[in-house]
Amino acid sequence: MFSFQWPWFALLLLMPIGVALFWPRRISRTDTQHHPALGTTLLHPSLRRLQASFNSQPPSERRGNTLHLLLLTLLWSALTLALMRPQWLEPHSELKATGYDLMLAIDTSRSMTALDFSKNNQPLSRMAVVKGVMGRFIEQRQGDRIGLLIFGNLAFTLSPLTLDVGAVQQLLQEISPGMAGNATAIGDAIGLGVKKLRTRPAGSRVLILVTDGENTAGLIPPLAAARMAAHAGIRSYAIGVGSNQKEV
Secondary structure, eight states: OEEESSGGGGGGGGHHHHHHHHSOOOOOHHHHHHOGGGGOOOOOTTHHHHHHHHTOOOOOHHHHHHHHHHHHHHHHHHHHHHHTOEEEOOOOOOOOOOSOEEEEEEEOSGGGGOOOEEETTEEEOHHHHHHHHHHHHHHTOTTOEEEEEEESSSEEEEEEEESOHHHHHHHHHHOOTTBTBSSOOHHHHHHHHHHHHTTSOTTOEEEEEEESSOOOSOSSOHHHHHHHHHHTTOEEEEEEOSOSOOOO
16 A cells, blocks of 8 residues: 655645745846846857857747746655655554463573483483473474573573574574573573563463572572462473482
8 A cells, every 4th residue: 555654745845836926036127227237148259150050049938947947846746755755555464373372491500511311322411402302392382472581590581472483493502501600590580481471361371491400599489489470370380301410
């Protein structure tokens, strides 16, 4: 649909009429008779010979004035149209999705580097396992909005809720242990998840927390954060990763 952003600039098209009515009149021949200097014209010394060389006739004054007025009118109209900001608007379309709002909170503490998993007799870190498992989980969530949080000493948002699961998948693969600190602020992670989910439609709010340890940092106790999540109607799931063996 074609429209103008500032259509009221069209009033400027009337300005030339006002100029023609109120602008001081041009100097007439009567004025030149009283003031000879105003009518002085500098002519070429051999004007007749110059005209004959180009085989031209002196232009009509009336035709020249008409052409001048036409050019000025076109120029002013073009400038006015540019000020009105013409634009072509595509029909409005709205995308509705009825899936869940899933916020993933991933532990990135230093302990996630522990090698207590293996595949084909090759040791794997806890973080590598989390990336593999949660990556496959994200791929299967078509139609759901997914967000990504990380937490260590503090909790941070890597991705808000989005339908672009590919972008969330890429961000998940780029996280590394220690990027948010070496400790584990579980309560802060839950609190941040509650903040991001509480405005979403009721019944769709889900928080999935993945961690390998106990709460060792943060300002919000995990139990208090869990109660906040329950009060906000958020279903919370905690997934533990790793073994009970202590790191050496």
